[in-house]
Amino acid sequence: MARPGQVRARMAPAYACRLLDxxxxxxxxxxxxxGHDLLD
Incomplete structure (x- = not known):
């Protein structure tokens, strides 16, 4: 299983946050x- 740091390093933030959530x-x-980056 991937660790959170690995997910963040390998995926665009908009997709990594979905997997981490x-x-x-x-x-x-x-x-x-x-569609690619998280917005504030």
Missing amino acids: ALNHHGPHIRTHD
Whole structure:
């Protein structure tokens, strides 16, 4: 299983956060992104 640091290093932030959120059991998260990068 990949570690969070490996996921962040290998994936664009907009996709890495989805995978990390799925692995995190603290409920759903809402993120805004442009299809590649997360937006503030």
